[in-house]
Amino acid sequence: MLQEPLKRKTHLSIALALVFFFVIYPLLVDAEASYLVFLFYTAFMYVTLSQGWNIAAGYAGQVSLGQHAFFGIGCYVTAITWRAGTAGYLDPLAMLMSGAGAAVVAIVVGLPLLAKLRGDYFALGTLGLGEILRVAALNGGSFTEGAAGISIPSDVYQSIKPYYFIALLISVLTMLSLWFIAHSRIGLALVAIREDETAASANGIPILRYKILAFTLGAFVTGLCGSLNAYFVFHIDTTGAFNLNWVIMPILMVILGGVGTFVGPVLGVFSLIAAFELIRLLTPQLHPIFSGAFIILVTLFLPDGIMSYLTGHKNRLLHKLSPFKWLALNK
Amino acid sequence: MANHLLEVKGVNIFHGDAQAVWDVSFHVDEQKIVALVGANGAGKSTILNAISSIIRPSGGDILFSGNSTVRLKPEEVVAMGISQVPEGRRIFSCLTVLENLELGAYPANKRPYLKESMKRALSVFPVLESRMGQAAGTLSGGEQQMLAIARALMARPTLLMLDEPSLGLAPIFVSRVFDTIQALNKEGLTILLVEQNVFQAMEIADYAFVLQTGRLKMEGTTEELRGNPEFQHAFLGIMG
Numbered sequence: 194m195l196q197e198p199l200k201r202k203t204h205l206s207i208a209l210a211l212v213f214f215f216v217i218y219p220l221l222v223d224a225e226a227s228y229l230v231f232l233f234y235t236a237f238m239y240v241t242l243s244q245g246w247n248i249a250a251g252y253a254g255q256v257s258l259g260q261h262a263f264f265g266i267g268c269y270v271t272a273i274t275w276r277a278g279t280a281g282y283l284d285p286l287a288m289l290m291s292g293a294g295a296a297v298v299a300i301v302v303g304l305p306l307l308a309k310l311r312g313d314y315f316a317l318g319t320l321g322l323g324e325i326l327r328v329a330a331l332n333g334g335s336f337t338e339g340a341a342g343i344s345i346p347s348d349v350y351q352s353i354k355p356y357y358f359i360a361l362l363i364s365v366l367t368m369l370s371l372w373f374i375a376h377s378r379i380g381l382a383l384v385a386i387r388e389d390e391t392a393a394s395a396n397g398i399p400i401l402r403y404k405i406l407a408f409t410l411g412a413f414v415t416g417l418c419g420s421l422n423a424y425f426v427f428h429i430d431t432t433g434a435f436n437l438n439w440v441i442m443p444i445l446m447v448i449l450g451g452v453g454t455f456v457g458p459v460l461g462v463f464s465l466i467a468a469f470e471l472i473r474l475l476t477p478q479l480h481p482i483f484s485g486a487f488i489i490l491v492t493l494f495l496p497d498g499i500m501s502y503l504t505g506h507k508n509r510l511l512h513k514l515s516p517f518k519w520l521a522l523n524k
Numbered sequence: 525m526a527n528h529l530l531e532v533k534g535v536n537i538f539h540g541d542a543q544a545v546w547d548v549s550f551h552v553d554e555q556k557i558v559a560l561v562g563a564n565g566a567g568k569s570t571i572l573n574a575i576s577s578i579i580r581p582s583g584g585d586i587l588f589s590g591n592s593t594v595r596l597k598p599e600e601v602v603a604m605g606i607s608q609v610p611e612g613r614r615i616f617s618c619l620t621v622l623e624n625l626e627l628g629a630y631p632a633n634k635r636p637y638l639k640e641s642m643k644r645a646l647s648v649f650p651v652l653e654s655r656m657g658q659a660a661g662t663l664s665g666g667e668q669q670m671l672a673i674a675r676a677l678m679a680r681p682t683l684l685m686l687d688e689p690s691l692g693l694a695p696i697f698v699s700r701v702f703d704t705i706q707a708l709n710k711e712g713l714t715i716l717l718v719e720q721n722v723f724q725a726m727e728i729a730d731y732a733f734v735l736q737t738g739r740l741k742m743e744g745t746t747e748e749l750r751g752n753p754e755f756q757h758a759f760l761g762i763m764g
Contacts, residue, residue, distance in 0.1 A: 378626075378630075381619070381623055381626065381627060382627070382630065384616070384618070384619060385616050385619065385627050388616040388617065388618060388619065389614050389616060391578060391610065391614065392610055392614035392615070392616065393616075393627075394576075394578055394598040394599070395576050395578060395598060395602070395607075395608045395610055395614075396602065396627055396628055396630055396675065396676075396679070397598070397599040397601075397602030397603060397630045397631040397634070397679060398599060398627065398630050399597065399599045510618075
């Protein structure tokens with residue numbers, strides 16, 4: 194018990210040193226030409242997306258397969274408000290509106306889904322949400338400009354640095370919020386819901402309210418990422434905005450790092466990006482196959498994630514989460 | 525009609541299309557130990573879950589201190605003073621003993637008493653004190669049952685419902701759990717006990733209701749039931 198505060202101090206120093214490194218790195222190199230700066234930007238984005246999924250799935254046990262819906266909403270809210278002239282370039286207000294738009298949809302859809310569907314059925318319901326929104330955007334007429342998508346004049350682009358720092362800021366804020374939630378009564382209630390929903394309910398925990406809270410928070414930060422992505426790609430169409438990558442990659446990263454842990458997803462993001470980049474450099478043609486094989490290998494043989502090897506704490510959590518329960522059959 | 529603390533009136537409960545409980549009425553008087561006994565599948569746990577508002581009865585009413593609870597949410601029922609120790613303990617195994625206990629005092633109106641409740645729970649189960657930082661899943665079966673009861677006590681209930689507290693426990697723990705239930709009752713706690721272990725339940729209960737396939741079959745004080753040949757035959761293994 195005596196070592197706890199000491200350990201916490203070391204953890205905090207490591208975190209601060211890392212953030213400090215990421216803040217100064219683009220200032221030391223030629224950021225526009227540096228591939229690493231772009232990779233870090235991508236990594237920050239995925240840290241946010243991963244924790245956005247992790248808070249609902251890893252902590253509260255509600256596995257969503259519809260994160261791409263919230264990402265897409267973020268993209269479209271930003272693109273549409275920008276086209277309409279109500280929002281400017283890298284406009285914080287538009288970004289917040291994008292997050293809020295995703296959060297509102299999460300509440301509206303989450304209320305019936307989380308109240309009525311459990312486990313696999315909730316996951317499938319959310320998967321449907323992404324598909325419904327994609328088709329809706331495809332048939333949205335002049336509002337979403339259908340398959341052609343919304344193009345935004347890209348001449349405002351000057352540097353990757355603002356993207357880099359905004360993505361870093363969002364990911365740090367997401368991590369901070371998650372830390373405070375995980376160490377509060379709310380975090381305790383979320384884990385109780387994951388462990389045993391009926392028992393949590395019998396103990397007086399308002400389970401629906403907390404499930405919605407976790408799901409909505411995840412949607413909000415995912416919407417923020419979608420918004421930043423819209424500003425980065427300058428062209429928003431249905432295949433890019435509602436791409437399944439935005440849900441599959443974060444899930445894989447969280448699993449690789451450690452479901453329901455605080456640091457695990459960050460490790461997962463960086464190791465997966467590093468692994469995929471290496472494979473891509475070594476064998477550009479085979480890259481997609483290796484990526485697929487990697488996904489299968491991780492879920493089969495590393496279900497507890499990297500964190501379990503660092504802490505020696507194998508909780509077999511993934512095997513308790515509904516759509517992954519079949520994995521336990523292999524053991 | 526004395527003061528019924530809990531009154532279940534003509535309750536019907538369905539699991540999907542299948543009716544599990546048929547027009548069941550019973551009551552629990554203040555400061556008594558009331559047993560709800562019956563074979564597997566008699567609907568005992570279903571009734572407890574209905575009282576906890578985890579499932580909603582499709583007919584009838586449940587009154588607690590005269591107020592209907594059927595439209596309340598589970599957390600509101602706990603806040604009113606009804607706690608359940610669910611069947612199979614259902615502790616949060618990956619959380620510590622301390623965290624399990626803290627979760628027991630979750631409702632807003634119970635939180636201010638957290639320290640006081642913790643003291644009381646630990647005085648009932650001193651074993652738990654040395655285990656506070658341990659993951660609840662690492663406790664023995666008997667200790668887990670103690671934790672489950674302690675967790676329910678954290679919400680300062682006036683009515684404590686226990687669902688099969690003797691299930692899967694070593695005989696020494698069974699008698700210890702029943703002793704504790706009796707001691708809690710002496711301190712003024714009203715108990716609704718669901719048991720398949722009819723023998724043991726009859727030892728400590730004041731009054732019992734007998735369920736059979738979802739219907740109320742008999743009721744009476746434990747003395748009366750012990751003398752009832754039908755009851756003897758069905759539950760006490762005494763052939764008439």
